[in-house]
Amino acid sequence: MITCEDFFAEFGDYLENQVSPEVRKELELHVSQCRACHVLYDSSCKTVKIVTESGSFKLPQSVSDPIIERVMTRLRTDRK
Amino acid sequence: MAARLQEGAISRVQKERISLSIAADRQDTYCVAVDSKVLSSLRVPDSQIDDLLNDHHHVGLSAPDLASLQFCLKLSRHARSVCSKDIEALRACGFEDESILEAVVMTALAVYRCTLSVGLGPEPDFGSRKIASTRFVPPREGAPHGLLPDNHEAARRKGPYVSAPYLSPKTFAPFAIVQKSHGFIPNFFRAQTLRPDLLEAELEAEGRILQPEDVLTRMQKECILLAVSAANLNSYCVAVHCNLLRGLGMPPEEGDQIAVDHHQSGLSEADRALLDFAVKLGTRASEFSREDIVKLQRFGFTEEQILECEVVTALNNFANTLQMGLGIEPDFQPPLVFQENKLYLPVAARRHSESGRVRSASDPLQDRDAGLVAEAQDGKLEAFEELVRRHTQLIYRTLTAILGNQVDAQDAMQDVLLAAFKHIGGFQGRSKFSTWLVSIARNTALQRLRRRKDVESLDEGGYGEDRDFRPRQVRAWEDNPEQRYSNLETRQLIEKGILELPVKYRVVVMLRDIEQLSTDEVARQLGLSVPTVKIRLLRGRLMLREWLSPHFTTSLRRAAQ
Numbered sequence: 001m002i003t004c005e006d007f008f009a010e011f012g013d014y015l016e017n018q019v020s021p022e023v024r025k026e027l028e029l030h031v032s033q034c035r036a037c038h039v040l041y042d043s044s045c046k047t048v049k050i051v052t053e054s055g056s057f058k059l060p061q062s063v064s065d066p067i068i069e070r071v072m073t074r075l076r077t078d079r080k
Numbered sequence: 081m082a083a084r085l086q087e088g089a090i091s092r093v094q095k096e097r098i099s100l101s102i103a104a105d106r107q108d109t110y111c112v113a114v115d116s117k118v119l120s121s122l123r124v125p126d127s128q129i130d131d132l133l134n135d136h137h138h139v140g141l142s143a144p145d146l147a148s149l150q151f152c153l154k155l156s157r158h159a160r161s162v163c164s165k166d167i168e169a170l171r172a173c174g175f176e177d178e179s180i181l182e183a184v185v186m187t188a189l190a191v192y193r194c195t196l197s198v199g200l201g202p203e204p205d206f207g208s209r210k211i212a213s214t215r216f217v218p219p220r221e222g223a224p225h226g227l228l229p230d231n232h233e234a235a236r237r238k239g240p241y242v243s244a245p246y247l248s249p250k251t252f253a254p255f256a257i258v259q260k261s262h263g264f265i266p267n268f269f270r271a272q273t274l275r276p277d278l279l280e281a282e283l284e285a286e287g288r289i290l291q292p293e294d295v296l297t298r299m300q301k302e303c304i305l306l307a308v309s310a311a312n313l314n315s316y317c318v319a320v321h322c323n324l325l326r327g328l329g330m331p332p333e334e335g336d337q338i339a340v341d342h343h344q345s346g347l348s349e350a351d352r353a354l355l356d357f358a359v360k361l362g363t364r365a366s367e368f369s370r371e372d373i374v375k376l377q378r379f380g381f382t383e384e385q386i387l388e389c390e391v392v393t394a395l396n397n398f399a400n401t402l403q404m405g406l407g408i409e410p411d412f413q414p415p416l417v418f419q420e421n422k423l424y425l426p427v428a429a430r431r432h433s434e435s436g437r438v439r440s441a442s443d444p445l446q447d448r449d450a451g452l453v454a455e456a457q458d459g460k461l462e463a464f465e466e467l468v469r470r471h472t473q474l475i476y477r478t479l480t481a482i483l484g485n486q487v488d489a490q491d492a493m494q495d496v497l498l499a500a501f502k503h504i505g506g507f508q509g510r511s512k513f514s515t516w517l518v519s520i521a522r523n524t525a526l527q528r529l530r531r532r533k534d535v536e537s538l539d540e541g542g543y544g545e546d547r548d549f550r551p552r553q554v555r556a557w558e559d560n561p562e563q564r565y566s567n568l569e570t571r572q573l574i575e576k577g578i579l580e581l582p583v584k585y586r587v588v589v590m591l592r593d594i595e596q597l598s599t600d601e602v603a604r605q606l607g608l609s610v611p612t613v614k615i616r617l618l619r620g621r622l623m624l625r626e627w628l629s630p631h632f633t634t635s636l637r638r639a640a641q
Binding site for chain 1: 243244245259409461465468472477490493494498550551553557561574589594614615618622624625628629632
């Protein structure tokens with residue numbers, strides 16, 4: 001039976017789905033029996049999901065186009 | 081040695097038979113003499129020993145004994161061709177996982193001893209025995225026969241082959257040490273947990289060989305392990321040692337170059353000679369001679385350093401054999417230049433196709449930008465503009481992550497694009513084009529930070545730095561947090577939370593979770609080792625979770641209602 005400490009040591013790889021089947025089985029058993037680790041796992045999965053799906057820090061085309069245009073104009077001018 | 085002497089899942093006589101057969105197969109007269117003597121002392125008749133040396137089929141072994149001996153010989157000769165079918169065949173003969181693990185360890189140990197015996201060239205302690213001459217000749221580096229698997233399926237079949245119960249670093253102290261030195265516990269060690277006693281002995285030996293810096297440096301030893309693993313076409317060990325070298329501060333491209341062809345690397349001439357020596361000893365033992373030692377001495381290496389190089393090479397062959405025999409799955413991707421589709425090419429062909437330089441990242445199959453990059457390098461501005469448009473978000477997010485605000489990032493965009501155009505002629509395709517662009521964005525942003533005198537290092541800081549963080553929020557989140565606020569509100573909340581993170585976590589979280597690059601790509605783009613990225617990613621995600629928790633916990637919702 002693994003401890004919360006063990007669970008936390010494997011937690012990063014567990015979130016990334018990069019643990020072996022044997023380790024996964026142990027971690028799943030622990031999550032089903034430990035409320036604190038269940039909350040940690042559940043809320044971390046939700047964090048990753050909403051962050052990944054948020055489309056944050058997207059530079060709008062209305063901002064990027066003028067920047068690219070300015071650069072290209074300068075490069076064309078320098079060439080002449 | 082403990083593995084060899086103990087009566088374990090397989091008997092001492094079975095182990096010594098494996099050891100002797102492998103030594104004979106490799107024409108190693110020294111090990112043959114020693115192992116024959118040991119078998120004699122275990123009351124194995126001389127006639128049976130002679131039969132083992134000539135043709136083990138005539139020894140009259142039981143079917144299981146014969147099957148295990150043939151498996152071990154296959155693993156020693158053509159490690160890459162071992163697959164799960166071989167393991168199933170052993171199980172069908174009645175072998176349990178522990179016996180299979182012991183057989184693999186015994187084979188790896190025999191390969192270790194033979195490698196070392198070639199390097200040291202000791203005089204036999206006992207009279208030599210006659211070995212059949214039509215035996216195994218170690219394959220030449222990259223030769224298609226010998227190194228090509230029986231079928232390519234072997235490489236794709238999933239391991240690990242034997243069961244591996246979970247061992248906690250809390251209760252199994254050697255794992256706590258591994259966690260500290262590697263930043264994580266590699267699958268290589270996890271796959272051997274069926275025998276913690278053997279694993280402990282192995283880790284202790286490895287630590288004693290690799291950790292001290294007083295003879296060869298750690299960097300030199302890791303380069304030996306990388307070069308010999310690459311010559312053995314062991315992509316698992318190549319990935320591990322590339323990462324360890326990155327952790328020691330070596331740029332990713334340099335590690336890739338050593339894996340493909342160390343002669344083209346930036347190592348000193350002496351260190352390249354050291355790798356020549358190790359690769360020859362590790363993969364072409366039949367060509368090895370006293371002259372190779374003299375050559376190294378001419379470069380100024382001491383006898384102690386040469387001995388250490390031999391021990392490290394032997395250790396590498398031990399590890400390569402064990403990895404193949406247990407079907408250990410990769411911890412992370414091997415470098416682009418060392419992926420499976422290239423692995424079956426003989427080294428000579430790989431060198432020919434790439435002129436020995438690490439170029440495959442710019443191969444059109446590997447980097448979709450390669451065509452446009454070539455046009456832009458010829459001066460086509462339209463091609464450059466297309467490249468820029470493809471990667472606008474990546475550049476912008478990298479700048480935002482380091483500078484910590486979006487206005488500064490927009491301001492710095494122009495500098496990055498101008499610098500990219502100025503230097504594109506010098507881009508050699510040693511990495512993906514996008515990686516190169518990120519490095520320009522990173523340097524531009526860091527320069528600006530320096531001007532603001534607001535510099536926090538992004539470099540490697542050892543694996544212990546971020547381990548002490550513990551989450552404090554333990555209230556459950558509601559079921560569908562994404563429905564709690566509008567899309568715009570959620571995005572603003574996340575952006576605010578991410579900008580609150582310290583820069584080293586922010587960069588990793590943004591590239592992994594917002595830009596959705598793989599962990600390996602993030603490591604490569606930031607010039608960090610994969611374990612460091614994993615540690616920072618977890619810490620960053622957990623800090624973000626703490627920050628977001630008050631907005632998404634169920635108690636909050638109840639209070640709001």
